[in-house]
Amino acid sequence: MNATKDRQDLILAEAKKLNKEVFDEKNLVKNPTEKQQFQKESPKLVTLEEAIRKSGLKDGMTISFHHHFRGGDKVVNMVVDKLAEMGFKNLSLAASSLQDVHEPLIEHIKNGVITSISTSGLRGKLADEISRGLMEKPVIFRSHGGRGSAIANGDLHIDVAFIGASSSDPLGNACGYSRSENAKSICGSLGYALPDAQYADKVVILTDDLVAYPNTPNSISEHNVDYVVEVDSVGDSSKIASGAIRDTKNPRDILLAKQAAKVIVNSGYFKEGFSIQTGSGGASLAAVKYIRQSMIDQNIHASFALGGITAHMVKLHEEGLIDRLIDVQSFDRVAAESIMNDPKHKEVSANEYASADEPGSATHYLDIVILSALEVDTDFNVNVLVGSDGIIRGAIGGHPDTAADSALSIIVCPLLRGRIPCVVDKVTTLITPGKSVDVVVTEYGIAVNPNRPEIAERLKKAGLNVVDINWLKERALKVIGTPAPLPFGDKVVGVVMNRDGSVLDVIKNINA
Amino acid sequence: MFVPGNNPGMMSDAFIYGPDSIMLDLEDSVTMAEKDAARLLVHNALKSINYGNTEMVVRINPLNTPFGKKDVEAVVTAGVHVIRMPKTETAEEVVELEEEIEKVEKRLGCVGRTQIMAAIESTKGIINAYAIATASKRMMGIALGAEDYCANLKTQRTTTGEELLLARETIVVAARAAGIDALDTVFSNLNDMETFRKEVELIKHLGFDGKSIINPRQIEIINEIFTPTQKDIDKAKAIMGAIKEAEAKGSGVIALNGKMIDKPVVIRAQRTIELAISAGVLTKEDL
Numbered sequence: 102m103n104a105t106k107d108r109q110d111l112i113l114a115e116a117k118k119l120n121k122e123v124f125d126e127k128n129l130v131k132n133p134t135e136k137q138q139f140q141k142e143s144p145k146l147v148t149l150e151e152a153i154r155k156s157g158l159k160d161g162m163t164i165s166f167h168h169h170f171r172g173g174d175k176v177v178n179m180v181v182d183k184l185a186e187m188g189f190k191n192l193s194l195a196a197s198s199l200q201d202v203h204e205p206l207i208e209h210i211k212n213g214v215i216t217s218i219s220t221s222g223l224r225g226k227l228a229d230e231i232s233r234g235l236m237e238k239p240v241i242f243r244s245h246g247g248r249g250s251a252i253a254n255g256d257l258h259i260d261v262a263f264i265g266a267s268s269s270d271p272l273g274n275a276c277g278y279s280r281s282e283n284a285k286s287i288c289g290s291l292g293y294a295l296p297d298a299q300y301a302d303k304v305v306i307l308t309d310d311l312v313a314y315p316n317t318p319n320s321i322s323e324h325n326v327d328y329v330v331e332v333d334s335v336g337d338s339s340k341i342a343s344g345a346i347r348d349t350k351n352p353r354d355i356l357l358a359k360q361a362a363k364v365i366v367n368s369g370y371f372k373e374g375f376s377i378q379t380g381s382g383g384a385s386l387a388a389v390k391y392i393r394q395s396m397i398d399q400n401i402h403a404s405f406a407l408g409g410i411t412a413h414m415v416k417l418h419e420e421g422l423i424d425r426l427i428d429v430q431s432f433d434r435v436a437a438e439s440i441m442n443d444p445k446h447k448e449v450s451a452n453e454y455a456s457a458d459e460p461g462s463a464t465h466y467l468d469i470v471i472l473s474a475l476e477v478d479t480d481f482n483v484n485v486l487v488g489s490d491g492i493i494r495g496a497i498g499g500h501p502d503t504a505a506d507s508a509l510s511i512i513v514c515p516l517l518r519g520r521i522p523c524v525v526d527k528v529t530t531l532i533t534p535g536k537s538v539d540v541v542v543t544e545y546g547i548a549v550n551p552n553r554p555e556i557a558e559r560l561k562k563a564g565l566n567v568v569d570i571n572w573l574k575e576r577a578l579k580v581i582g583t584p585a586p587l588p589f590g591d592k593v594v595g596v597v598m599n600r601d602g603s604v605l606d607v608i609k610n611i612n613a
Numbered sequence: 614m615f616v617p618g619n620n621p622g623m624m625s626d627a628f629i630y631g632p633d634s635i636m637l638d639l640e641d642s643v644t645m646a647e648k649d650a651a652r653l654l655v656h657n658a659l660k661s662i663n664y665g666n667t668e669m670v671v672r673i674n675p676l677n678t679p680f681g682k683k684d685v686e687a688v689v690t691a692g693v694h695v696i697r698m699p700k701t702e703t704a705e706e707v708v709e710l711e712e713e714i715e716k717v718e719k720r721l722g723c724v725g726r727t728q729i730m731a732a733i734e735s736t737k738g739i740i741n742a743y744a745i746a747t748a749s750k751r752m753m754g755i756a757l758g759a760e761d762y763c764a765n766l767k768t769q770r771t772t773t774g775e776e777l778l779l780a781r782e783t784i785v786v787a788a789r790a791a792g793i794d795a796l797d798t799v800f801s802n803l804n805d806m807e808t809f810r811k812e813v814e815l816i817k818h819l820g821f822d823g824k825s826i827i828n829p830r831q832i833e834i835i836n837e838i839f840t841p842t843q844k845d846i847d848k849a850k851a852i853m854g855a856i857k858e859a860e861a862k863g864s865g866v867i868a869l870n871g872k873m874i875d876k877p878v879v880i881r882a883q884r885t886i887e888l889a890i891s892a893g894v895l896t897k898e899d900l
Contacts (some may be wrong), residue, residue, distance in 0.1 A: 144768035350803075356630060518621065544629040580625055580662075 117309045122509055125424070141269035145329050149183050149307070151267075152328035153261075156303040158184075161191045162260035165301060167294035168198035169265070169277055169430060170286070170336030176265035176307055179332065185214045194215040197248060197293035197451070198496050201225030202340075212236055217235040219257060221245060222486065222496020231594055232492040239596045242608075243485060245429065246455025246464065246502035247600035253452055256602055260299035265335035269308040275327025277431070277448075278441040279521045286336045289431025289440045290410070291320040295450030308579045309334045311520045320448055341433060348390065348567050349383040353515055353544055358387030360542045361471055361513045366395045366539075367563035368469070368556055370509050371573040373401050375468045376547045377423075378408040378503055382473040384513045389413040396422050407454070407463050408470075408499065410436040410446070418446070427463050429454035429499075455502035456599045464499070464506035472500055474514040474541075476528045479570050481535030481550050483512060484528035486597070487564040491587040491611035492596065497532055502600055504537040509556070516543040522577035522584070522603060524548075524570065529587070531606040532597060545576055588612040615799065615825050617642040618651040618671070624658045630829035633891070634668035639684050640675075650681045652687045652818050659691035670730060672697040676709055685710070688725050688826060689717040700761065701731040702738045707748035715750070727751065730796070734758030735765045739780050746791035754794030757784050762798075772808045774815060785820040797824040806834065813838045822898060840892040841885045849885035852878065853900065 116123045132139065146157065158164070163539040164184070166177045177196065180207070184192065190213050198221040199206070207230050209215045216350065219241035221232060230239055243251060251257035258385035267287050268279035277291040278284070285307055298304050298321045305328045306321065361384065365371055377392075380387040390413065406414045406424040417423045431437040440446045455464045464610060475495060476484040483504070488494040504510040514523045524543065539556060541548040546568030547556035561567050588611060595608030616623050618639045632764035637658065643651040645835045655671055671693050688696060698710050710729060729751045733739055739762070746755050755778055763769055770778045771861045777798055781797065788795035797816040800809045813835055824835055841849070843861035855869040856879065865873040889895035 350830070352630060353626075355830065511853070544626060 103481040123471040136314065136554060139603075140271045142609075143329070144274055145323075145327065146271045146311075147330060149180065149305075149327050149330045149332070150187065150388045152305045152330050153180075153183065153187060155328060156261045156305060158261050158303075160188065160189055161193075163193040163195050163258060165259040165262045165297045166197070167264060167291065167297065168196060168200065168287040169291060169341075170338070171341050172200050173286075173337030173340030174200060174201050174202055174265070174609035175334050175336050176263060177203050177253040179307075180263045181209050181214065183590050185209055185212065190214060191216045195259055197245065198222045198498075199224070199488045201229060202228075207235065217241075219243060219248075219497055220496075221248065222315070223493045224495070228493040232608075232611050234590065234594055236594065239409070239593045239607070241395065242476035242497055242543050242595055242597045243454070244497045244501050244600050245451050245499045246457060247497075247598055247602070248293075248456070249296045249373065249451035249456045250600065251598070251602065252300045253456070254458065254602070259297055261303045261305060262297035263305050263307060264291070264298060264321065265308050266291065266308045266315055266321065267335070268310040268312050268315040269306045269326075269329050270312055270323075271329055272314055272323035273304070273329050274314070274316040274319040274323045275306045275308065275326065275329075276316065276319050276441075278437055279310045279312065279439060280441070281310055281312045283310050285334060286338045287434065287437045287441075288336060288338065288341060289434075290428040290436030290448045292429030292449055292454060293451050295320065296452055299450070303327045303526070303575075305330060306351045307332050307335055316400075338353055338437075338584055341437070349387050351383060354383040354387055356544050357384040357513050357515065357542060360547060361385065361390050361511055362548060363397065363563065363565055364511055364540055364560060365392055365469055365471075366399075366479065367557050367559055367565065368509050370468045371395070371399075371401060374404045375401070376405045376407065376466060377403055378406065378464075378467055378470040378499075378507070379411070379414070380409070380463060380470075380472045380513075382500075382513065385471040385473060386398070386411060386413055388471055388513070389417065393417055393420075394421060395512045405463075405466075405572065407467055410440070415439045415446070418443075427454070432598060440553070449581075455499050455506070455600075457502070457505075462506075464503050467503060467507040469509045469511070470503040470507040471513055472504060472533075473521065474512045475540070476523055476525050477512055477514060477541050478525050478528045478535070479571075479574055481538040481541065481548075481570065482528045482531050483533040483538055484530045485532050487530040487595075489525075489529060489587075491529065491582070491589060491609075491613065493608065497597070501533040501537065504533045509539050510537060511542060512538055513542045516545045516573060516577050517580060520581050522574070522581055524573040524577055526574060530595075530597060530608055534605075541573075543572060543573055548573055614829065614832070615642070615672075615691060617715055618655045619643050619647045621654060621658070628664045628667045630832055631757070632634045632667065632829070632832055633823065634670050634695070635664065636670040636672055636697060636825070638829075639680070640672045648674070651740050652684055656687040656691045659688065659693055661794075665890050666777065668694050670695040670697050672699055672732070675700055676706070676713065678811070682713055685713045686717055689714055690721065693727060695728045695730050697730045697732055697756070698732045699758070700738070701745055701755075702733075702735055703741055704744040704748035707731060707745055711749045711751060716882060725751070728753040729757060730754045732756045732758045733780075733784065734760070734761035734792070738762075739783050742783050742787035743790055746787045746793055752791070752793055754796050754822070755784055755788050756789075756796035757781060757798045759798035772805075772811075774812060781816065781821070782884065788822075789820065792824040795820065797821045799825045799827050801827060803828050806830075810834050810838070836892060839888060840894055842888045843894075845885050846889045846895055849882035849889075850900065852882040 217238040266275035269275035277288040403423040410428040548570035590610040592610040597606040599605040671688040674680035
């Protein structure tokens, strides 16, 4: 008897020392509910309006979105419409990118629901209006790696992240694909949404395929998720890109692709175990086809392909020519299905992909990247954001991240697009500094950055047509004449942030 | 490579794909309403665009149309290398074109600058092929236009091309006898590269010097088939080396590996070397 009493005393004494309560059996809840039923009663499972209210969102706060559904995204418009209906004002919208489909934001900006935006890019009517001065505050443009860093280091603080997911269980284990029979949408990697899920104060998953717990393997863990909202549709998968591999039939793209492939093969970086990333343009996609042949002929394998993964890359991987795929964004349905089924096709966050701050980010281990451009100037600076008419019509994407970190960056662009020259004296907007750009491939010749004489030497030795970039510019001017200066105003409508958080350039309003 | 004379975009950068010659067309690809505009465009393109080493050809309208003579005037003044004469049937037509060209050249003070290529597109033209090929010292080549020819023949083109066999052989024979180039007709189905490849193999075998094309995507296959293989080039180089050696020794007999080399073998070797140089797989320094 004494022994029992002594033990209780000792428990009490130890609890006191640890500054803890003593266990009380009435606090232990035993729940005999059948668990399949229990998960449906998850307190996280709410309506969109409840999620917004419970998240504590207030006027002036920052909300975030990803763009993995690209032109098929339905989440941004759905959520912002709801926020407007609920009377929110003065919100900051932090998207990984915005597309044509987000045109309804124009009204929300005019009504004061959204008063600031940060994004990688803008397109369509929203971009037109913003270029003409729709917003009081300039839009902040960041690269994908830059956005990841800004979220991680607090430059970009997200109060509530709204993340569209192709599947989620009631606790918030979510992915960009679904293994259920009811799968409605599929976007593959959720890489750009992962920093939001990790760092936002509150995280709301929206899904059109609510599946049973546990939805594993998953991209986003329930630990990072506060609310799960079931909706009719989060996105139209068909608008990511079509399912089949389509080869471009445009002879100019084919010519550029072949030239780019020759540059790669003769660059000195085409070796067993090399790594590669390609952009999404017709020419850079086609370049993969021609590199493939050289890989087979010379028995060379890539250790990994990075980026925006496409059906082309998946094919090379499945053929054994590329060992691993590292995927921050799936560019088509084939890539989206591959990431679901193939453990060697790995999803990474924007930070793991291209953050300048993370020594382990994949771009640091990238040998070769092929990128496109709207304009390149004679100092090799590249613009991928603002058209030669002064209107925003593109996205920074991972352009400056991959150009800076890769061993060899190749820009593929036609010298002329109709009557618009692409090699110019000064880019309209600076996105990727020339110091990180090594080779520019045009249909009229290949220009190599004077910083890389060894590359120029190798290409010349291989019989490629290496020309001075000034010659390219002159050649373009000779054909189309000198364009009139653009009618810019004095209002700053956009600020371009470098990936290290410094300010790189500004975009002024256009009076056209 | 055919390029429509009313498409400035295609005209301005056709040469980037590396065809041996560009044929700006004023005839069938330009509608009646656009004849004058196209002529002006072609004139300006020839004068202002730097086509590098590409041979520039213009297909004019026949002289018996209201456009033919104006076409000659516009392209000769712009310095075209070759005028392609469509639907050529007789030697007299060639002489007539030559007179028109000469009128303009005399005024410009450059008599003899412009060459002629005759397109033969009818049975009558095929019958007169040798006369056409030898009608003018400006004649650099004769070409087959198969669509009109087949219509005239009351048949249609097949993928195997038996219907064109006589016309093709006649053109090659006439061109060889006249010492000028023989050029084959276009192949229009861009989705059937397989048949295109077979056709190019066939015409090379028949002895043609080249083929007209309508799209840059066709260039690679032609170059691939017409470019001599490394084995052919090595053999030709060895033969040419043996000739040099014989010349150095002052010997009239040329031998390689103990075998005598006949004249036809030498001619074939020379042609292989020429083709390899023009295909860019061999330079003169390599010889």
